[in-house]
Amino acid sequence: MGRTLYDKVFEAHTVARLPSGQYQLLMGLHLIHEVTSPQAFSMLEELGLSVLFPERTFATVDHIIPTASQLRPFRDTLAEQMLVALEGNVSRHKIRYFAPERGEQGIVHVIGPENGLTQPGMTICCGDSHTATHGAFGAIAFGIGTSQVRDVLATQTLSMGRLKVRRIEINGQLRAGITAKDVTLYVINRLGVNGGVGYAYEYAGDTIERMSMDERMTICNMAIEGGARCGYINPDQTTYDYLKGRTYAPANDKWDRAVEYWNSVRSDPDAAYADTVKFRAEDIEPMVTWGITPGQSAPVTGQVPAIADFQVDEQESVKEAYQYMAVKPGAPIAGQKINVAFIGSCTNGRLSDFESVVSVLKDKSYKVAPHVQALVVPGSMKVKDEMLSRGWDKVFTAAGFEFREAGCSMCLAMNPDKLTGNQVSASSSNRNFKGRQGSPTGRTLLMSPIMVAAAAIAGEVTDARQLFGIV
Amino acid sequence: MQDAKRITLSGQGIVLRGNDIDTDRIIPARYLRTVVFDGLGEHTFEDDRAQLKQSGQVHSFDDPKFKGAEILLVNRNFGCGSSREHAPQAIKRWGNGIKAIVGESFAEIFFGNCVSLGIPCVVLDAASMERLMATIESEPKSKIKVDIQTKNLEVGGSSFPIVIGDGVRQQFLEGRWDTTAELLANKEAILATAKKLPYFNSWS
Incomplete structure (x- = not known):
């Protein structure tokens, strides 16, 4: 019986079986940011320990960085203190830091791949649950807590259990206007927000x-929203074409050896999986969340589901969602008024996400509805620079979008970009939890970038395929 | 290592009903703008508490009948969402401090974070959970005993079998949940594993 990529990578990185029966796993790449690392450095220093492999940890600032102006010191003194702490830690421990003042900063899950740090066959961790994103390259990548960040700094290893592997196969042709975001929301809708607990998801199919x-990064990014700590896709020519020539990717004679190794970690054709789930691409419509978990979603052409559509043990949560979101079962998904539109985040803040929107806005006279504040936030400074050089900033601003500096922005309420009161936000981010976007009564509707753009223009949730004439 | 052992954990219970309670709700993001974990306890569930108060209801964490509780009872997929260790750090610092969590299921990262802090998360089937929650709601002063050794939970005259993975159970029983020293003790093996991985060695 063959092995999965997860099996191969896990086994190649196993240092020891600990007395508890847990596995000690070596980490190939450790990414850190300002929110979950300062306490880890304090703990490390209290123990009198140093960083074992400083060249395998890379830092950036993303959660707290303002996107209106990034001039220092930040107006928010708490944010400034956090960045000063990070700068001190990386300089004391000789860790490579992707700094805003050098034009290198960005969301940790955007800059890792962009710089070629993220590679197939690696183990990757970060004090951030969306580390699952890096699985798109055929890496085993997952989020960890701060005490574990300390452990990785001190030992480059973690104490871990071993996950089961579920193969999620999606075959067929996506219909026009359907994006990776719709696919990932659809999978979570079908398998549930806790369906993946105890599993790694292997996404496959044509x-x-x-x-x-x-x-692929959009798909893997949201594995965690389905409860799976990591999601991955086997590396192939698409992966290698993306990596070739990137700063930290192997070059020259090393490249061929690397590709050979990367091919060897792919799941074997006869690999054993805990189970396999199959979906048809043709069944997927533009998805929009109506509730308070990423699984509470429906096609834009559909309605808010009735209570009877849910298992008895889910019904309390569903009622809570109706109440918090102020939606009624049976109400159409399209037509809900929005106040804020946000395109960005580690889910959908990459060049092609913005390109999908620019392609429909360009040379047209679409305007953001007067009652809507619409933000376009690049996932990294490199993404921003590329957008500027292509003149996309002008396409967005001409249509009434605000074009911002790079950062996590309105995904998570740790910087000045937040909802107020009970505003409704159409968002290309990954979480619609209560209070997630900064107002304890704010409401989030998750959707693809192109659906966010359509909602911004219509002033309400609408089918982007109709608005933009996508056929 | 005597102090670190988690063999039995006893105390009053607090019932927090609901599935998929995420870490943004446990500790709102604005309290993550800090470089320490101190002071998080009082902000646990702050927004959920305020909203219930506004609608004339009482959140469990404000309910006087649960005051002094040390064992948290939850439903399914507790602690989903963000990896923020601030969530279990806040729960650990709330009131007298929560020592153990009993639930139908837990999100992976939250579970691991609790292990790092010496807080066992143990699993009870849905029917037993409902019985246990009802018991504690009607008799909140009842003492709950979570026995990691025998894998049982006792309250009043009742006993419920709990589920906890062998690996973490061993970590708690032996006081090995604070892993740094144990991991570092294998330094030679760490370096040897790194030596075998081509990408750790410039693809040579």
């Missing part, structure tokens, strides 16, 4: 194989 790396 629909996935045809996807670009940006699209």
Whole structure:
């Protein structure tokens, strides 16, 4: 019986079986940011320990960085203190830091791939649950807590259990206007927000194989929203074409050896999986969340589901969602008024995400509805620079979008970009939890970038395919 | 290592009903703008508490009948969402401090974070959970005993079998949940594993 990529990577990185029976796993790449690392450095220093492999940890600032102006010191003194702490830690421990003042900063899950740090066959961790994103390259990548960040700094290893592997196969041709975001929301809708607990998700099938790396990252990014700590896609020519020539990717004579190794970690054709789930690409419509978990979603052409559509043990949560979101069962998904539109985040803040929107806005006279504040936030400074050089900032601003500096922005309420009161936000981010976007009564509707753009223009949730004439 | 052992954990219970309670709700993001974990306890569930108060209801974490509780009872997929260790750090610092969590299921990262802090998360089937929650709601002063050794939970005259993975159970029983020293003790093996991986060695 063959092995999965997860099996191969896990086994190659196993240092020891600990007395508890847990596995000690070596980490190939450790990414850190300002929110979950300062306490880890304090703990490390209290123990009198140093960083074992400083060249395998890379830092950036993303959660707290303002997107209106990034001039220092930040007006928010708490944010400034956090960045000063990060700068001190990386300089004391000789860690490579992707700094805003050098034009290198970005969301940790955007800059890792962009710089070629993220590679197939690696183990990758970060004090951030969306580390699953890096699985798009055929890496085993997952989020960890701060005490574990300390452990990785001190030992480059973690104490871990071993996950089961579920193969999620998606085959067929996606219909026009359907994006990777719709696919990932659809999978979570079908398998549930806790369906993946105890599993790594291997995404496969011809629909996935045809996807670009940006699209694959959107898919894997939200594995965690389905409860799976990591999700991955086997590396292939698309992966290698993306990596070739990037700063930290192997070059020259090393490249061929690397590709050979990367091919060897792919799941074997006869690999054993805990189970396999199959979906048809043709069944997927533009998805929009109506509730307070990423699984509470429906096609834009559909309605808010009735209570009877849910299992008895889910019904309390569903009622809570109706109440918090102020939606009624049976109400159409399209037509809900929005106040804020946000395109960005580690889910959908890459060049091709913005390109999908620019392609429909360009040379047209679409305008953001007067009652809507619409933000376009590049996932990294490199993405921003590329957008500027292509003149996309002008396309967005001409249509009434605000074009911002790079950062996590309105995904998570740790910087000045937040909802107020009970505003409704159409968002290309990954979480619609209560209070997630900064107002304890704010409401989030998750959807693809192109659906966010359509909602911004219509002033309400609308089918982007109709608005933009996508056929 | 005597102090680190988690063999039995006893105390009053607090019932927090609901599936998929995420870490943004446990500790709102604005309290993550800090470089320490101190002071998080009082902000646990702050927004959920305020909203219930506004609608004339009482959140469990404000309910006087659960005051002094040390064992948290939850439903399914507790702690989903963000990896923020601030969530279990806040729960650990709330009131007298929560020592153990009993639930139908837990999100992976939250579970691991709790292990790192010496807080066992143990699993009870849905029917037993409902019985246990009802018991504690009607008799909140009842003492709950979570026994990691025998894999049982006792309250009043009742006993419920709990589920906890062998690996973490061993970590708690032996006081090995604070892993840094144990991991570092294998330094030779760490370096040897790194030596075998081509990408750790410039693809040579």
